[in-house]
Amino acid sequence: MAFSLPKNSPLLKKDFTYGVATAAFQIEGATNLDGRCESIWDRFCRTPGKVLNDDHGDIACDHYHRVEQDLDLIQSLGVDAYRFSIAWPRIEPSPDTWNEAGFAFYERIINGLIERGIKPYLTLYHWDLPQYLEEKGGWINRETAYRFAVYAQKVVARFGDRVTAYATFNEPWCSAFLGYRFGNHAPGLQSDRLGFQAAHHLLLAHGLALPALREYAPNAEHGIVLNFTPNYPLTDSKQDQQAASFADEEHSHWFLQPLLTGSYPKSIIEQHPEWVPTQLDEDLVIIARDIDFLGINFYTRQVVSASDQEDYNIISPQVDGSMQLTDIGWEVFPQALTELLQGFKKRYSNLPPIIITENGAADNTSPNENGEVIDSMRVAYYNDHLNALHNAIESGVNISGYFAWSLMDNFEWAEGYSQRFGIVYVDYETQKRTIKHSGYCWQEFLNKRGKD
C-alpha cells in the first residue's frame, strides 16, 4: 500500500513537485580524483574520534563512478525533480583556479537529468568547504562570504537556466552551530561567539551570491534551505513555554528572520548581547534580498523545559517511553511540521513559497532472506508527514514541492554509515543498490498521481 491522502488533496495534483535529495560529500566518493581538493569534511573524518567508526567519504556510494546508473534509478522512481549539491572543492580546488573536470562532472548530471525529464535542483553549498579556506578561518572569516559569491557566479555562469532551482546554502544552522559552536561537525570548533559569527557570514554569503544567480539564471528560482526542529514545552507552565519560545528564537528565527525582515530577533540580542556577530551596516540589507522560495528541512521536534542555570533544558528525545523514535533516536512527531508551517505563515507576511527540501527517517532495516528491504517504519513516516503537509496546505500555507531524504543510504556525517536514510538500500561492500519497500511506495504513489 502506497501513501494515503485525502481524496482531493493538492498533494495529489500533477503540478506539485516531488523529488529525492542527496548531497555531494554524502554520496560521491572519489575525493582525490580529477583535481578535487581536500574539504573540511575530509579533514574532520581523518581526525580521530570525530566520526563514528572513523568512517569517511573516500568511497561513500561511489556515485562519482555510477552517475548514469544512479540517474536511471532516480528516473525509475517516477520523481519530477532531483536535489543534489555541488562540491566546491571540485570546482575551485585552489584559490581562483577553476577546474574543468569539476564542471564537467556536474554538467553530466544536469544534462542527464534533463534528458530523462527530471528537473535539476542544485544546492551550491552542502557543508564541504575547501580546507584551504578553513585554514584562513573558514566561515569565521568574512572573506569566505565573498569567495562564496565568486564561486556561485562561476557555477551559475556555466549552468544558467538549465537548472530549475538554485539554493545557495543547505542548513546554515548546521554549518555554523554544529561546525563552530557545538563542535560535532566539521571543522569542530566550540564557541558561541564563533558559531554566531559563522552564521552571519553564511547568511551574508547567501545575499552576496543572489545578484549573480539572478543575472545568469533569470528563469530559475533562487532561494535557501533552512532546517527547523521546533521546540515544544515540557509542560503548560509559563516558564516552560517561555523556554520553548526562546529556543525557537535562537535556533529558527535567528536564521529566518534576517532573511525575511533584515533584522535579528530582539529577545536573543537582549539576553545575549555577547552572541551578536560583528557586522557592517549594510549586511542585513544584503541578507534580506528577495528569494523565490524557502527550502525547509524537517525531521523531528525538540522538547525543552525552563532551567535556572541555562536558557533552557533540552529534554527530548527521551521524555517518556511512549514516544516513537526513529533508529537515530529522533522522535516521530509529524504534527510539528504542520504547526511549524502555520506558525511561519502567521509571523512572516512575506513568507515566500515553501518547498520541503528534506524529510525522512533513519530506518536501518536490512535486506531479508529474499533480498527485500521492508522498511515499514519509514513508509509510515512518509505517509504521516505527507498528511501533516496536507494539513498545512489546507490551512493556507503555500507549499509547492517535497523532496524525500534520501535517494539512497549514504554517509550520515558524524554518524558515519551507521544510519540509513535512503529509500534505496546501498550495500557498501558491493555498491549494489536495492529499492526498498519505501522506494516502491513512492514509485506507486508518484505514478498514480493526478490520474484519479
Ligand code: GCO
Ligand atoms: C541535512 C543534512 C542531511 C542529513 C539528513 C539526515 O541537510 O540535514 O544535510 O545531509 O543526512 O538531514 O540527518
